[in-house]
Amino acid sequence: GDEEDEEAPAAPAEPGDVPKLAPRQEKKTEQQRRREKEARALAARQRREKAARCRRQELFRLRSLRQQVKWWEAELLRRRQARLAKRLAKDALPRRLGPLKYEDPSLEVQLSDELAESLRTLKPEGSVLRDRFKSLQKRSLIEPRERAKFKRRYRLKYVEKRAFREVT
Numbered sequence: 001g002d003e004e005d006e007e008a009p010a011a012p013a014e015p016g017d018v019p020k021l022a023p024r025q026e027k028k029t030e031q032q033r034r035r036e037k038e039a040r041a042l043a044a045r046q047r048r049e050k051a052a053r054c055r056r057q058e059l060f061r062l063r064s065l066r067q068q069v070k071w072w073e074a075e076l077l078r079r080r081q082a083r084l085a086k087r088l089a090k091d092a093l094p095r096r097l098g099p100l101k102y103e104d105p106s107l108e109v110q111l112s113d114e115l116a117e118s119l120r121t122l123k124p125e126g127s128v129l130r131d132r133f134k135s136l137q138k139r140s141l142i143e144p145r146e147r148a149k150f151k152r153r154y155r156l157k158y159v160e161k162r163a164f165r166e167v168t
Contacts, residue, residue, distance in 0.1 A: 098143035
């Protein structure tokens with residue numbers, strides 16, 4: 001009864017097909033066992049080597065990633081500091097209140113040949129009122145302005161004088 005079960009085909013038989021017999025397992029020799037054991041050992045060694053290679057690769061990748069993250073952080077810090085410096089520089093400048101931009105007044109200095117020999121005879125330069133006005137503009141308390149231009153209310157009439165008419 002057992003031999004008939006082993007000879008039964010694996011797939012259902014179709015008409016016209018010859019039933020295939022399963023190969024019979026014979027007892028392995030010592031040489032075959034040794035070769036299989038060596039093959040298993042070789043496969044295990046190859047798996048270990050591959051895993052070690054992968055770990056080394058991951059370690060190298062980790063180093064490069066760490067280096068890249070360090071570079072990114074340094075770049076972010078540099079940008080943040082640049083933004084902060086720009087903001088501080090912008091805050092130090094006077095705000096623009098009107099259409100005109102604030103301009104620093106030119107320093108009024110006397111050259112060495114213009115200087116008086118004695119400090120007592122030295123004449124004061126500049127105007128205190130103008131300095132105060134510029135200071136208020138710089139502190140953004142008043143808007144920078146140009147001097148108002150003189151504008152006539154009416155056009156000048158051309159009048160020919162009698163004396164001039166006689167000469168010509």
